Amino acid sequence: MPPKKRKIILLTAGGTGGHFFPAIALAEELAKNLELEVHISTDNRCKKYLTNYINIKSHIVDLYINLRGIINKLKIPFSIYLSLIKAFILIKKLKPKLIIGFGGYPSFPLMFIGQLLSIPTIVYEQNSFFGKSNKFFAKKAILIALAYKSTQNLPTNYSDKILITGDFVRDKIKNLPEKSSFSNKPFNLLVFGGSQGAKIFSSLVPEAIKILLTKYPETEIRIVQQVLENDKERVKKAYDNLKIQSTISDFFHDIYKQYENSHLVIARAGATTIAELTQIGLPAIFIPLPSSADDHQYYNAKSLQDSNCSWYYRQEEVTAEVLANKLHSLIDTPSIIKEASLNLLKRKTDGTKHLANTVLKIIT
Incomplete structure (x- = not known):
């Protein structure tokens, strides 16, 4: 009898350690379940943190938006388009059962394509103020996970899918x-x-x-x-x-x-x-x-x-x-x-x- 195929969970986070490390903390916990195959996508700025996570498969889908100067602003549409193409290819390859986004620009491509392809998504907000990226995806997300019960800037019409989880902390800590x-x-x-x-x-x-x-x-x-x-x-x-x-x-x-x-x-x-x-x-x-x-x-x-x-x-x-x-x-x-x-x-x-x-x- 062939081994049971593991279900793939894809986490997406980047930009700063503030977005990335909570994703790693959750990935560590999920990876303890042998029925799951855990993947994480991040950007080039957080690539340096991808060491020693043997049970967590990593990918780079980079999106960095720089609003300083005309040249950088002109590059933004191309950067977004390229990141969406990479996200589409990765999702088609992995076929995840669920995508979890941790806010910030780097989570945008995978969350956008995931929702476009009707893959279930979860947003997690680790701050006491609900961020723009998470707010964008909150409507179609099946769950909104919050670290703070009193999170500000949270749309009031999503109360039926809010889960107060508390903080995410890596195992070594x-x-x-x-x-x-x-x-x-x-x-x-x-x-x-x-x-x-x-x-x-x-x-x-x-x-x-x-x-x-x-x-x-x-x-x-x-x-x-x-x-x-x-x-x-x-x-x-x-x-x-x-x-x-x-x-x-x-x-x-x-x-x-x-x-x-x-x-x-x-x-x-x-x-x-x-x-x-x-x-x-x-x-x-x-x-x-x-x-x-x-x-x-x-x-x-x-x-x-x-x-x-x-x-x-x-x-x-x-x-x-x-x-x-x-x-x-x-x-x-x-x-x-x-x-x-x-x-x-x-x-x-x-x-x-x-x-x-x-x-x-x-x-x-």
């Missing part, structure tokens, strides 16, 4: 122990700007640390910071001059290890970052990306501060002095961080398992 102590010395501060980095952190944070150590020289602190490649030498020198231990890199592939060793984070407020910090109860000072679509990072960060889980500052309002004072108040009173950690853990969910179980019910 799920397996980390929950945070319990924040008073160990030295105080370990992790600074990163998401998968794309954050230029402002390369100047703001070293300046804040300098002020902190000038005003409170007894502070024992260690820094792990993600910076852009061309800022690495300058930032490393700044910390060396302050005689504090630092680890500087343009990207941390072992971010789960950095989480495990940290007491506090300074970061952008992307949904993936928040989901991962929530998983282990690691509080953060968030500085939302001002140019995030529909200002969704602000809404993400505000939601956490309103729940006493973390803190945030608008980028245009925060100064090195303000940040230094905030760091001192937290380092000096670790019970404040502990309380935020406990509140974070109350928000902890297992969205990947929830949606994976739902997917199995849909395709069987």
Whole structure:
């Protein structure tokens, strides 16, 4: 008797790690089911993250829309057309039973062709603000999965197909122990700007640390910071001059290890970052990306501060002095961080398992 043919599930995500890593988290969960064959499509910007996912077959359908300059704008129709052709070929080849889109431009081609060919589709919104791409496909989607119950900008006429799943977190982070102590010395501060980095952190944070150590020289602190490649030498020198231990890199592939060793984070407020910090109860000072679509990072960060889980500052309002004072108040009173950690853990969910179980019910 020939082996039973596995059902193919196709996930599509890209652009940034914020869209891509939740897709990987769900793919990991789905791939545990031997009756499924899991595929993921992404773009060239997220191609570098496609390592070591042996049970997840990957594809590149690139769509990058650049609105800067006349030439780039003229290229947009051709780029969209080419991506749709590639998406059509891939879907015809795989014949997926279901396509799950994670928002952003890179998910557009496969979701568009999938719905055009009447293949069942699911949209997943990891932010607290329903994005444009997901909104475009929501009408024909059989399910709208949400990380946040209070997602804003969500059309009111789709309530019958909404599923509140909670956060999607990769297995290596799920397996980390929950945070319990924040008073160990030295105080370990992790600074990163998401998968794309954050230029402002390369100047703001070293300046804040300098002020902190000038005003409170007894502070024992260690820094792990993600910076852009061309800022690495300058930032490393700044910390060396302050005689504090630092680890500087343009990207941390072992971010789960950095989480495990940290007491506090300074970061952008992307949904993936928040989901991962929530998983282990690691509080953060968030500085939302001002140019995030529909200002969704602000809404993400505000939601956490309103729940006493973390803190945030608008980028245009925060100064090195303000940040230094905030760091001192937290380092000096670790019970404040502990309380935020406990509140974070109350928000902890297992969205990947929830949606994976739902997917199995849909395709069987």
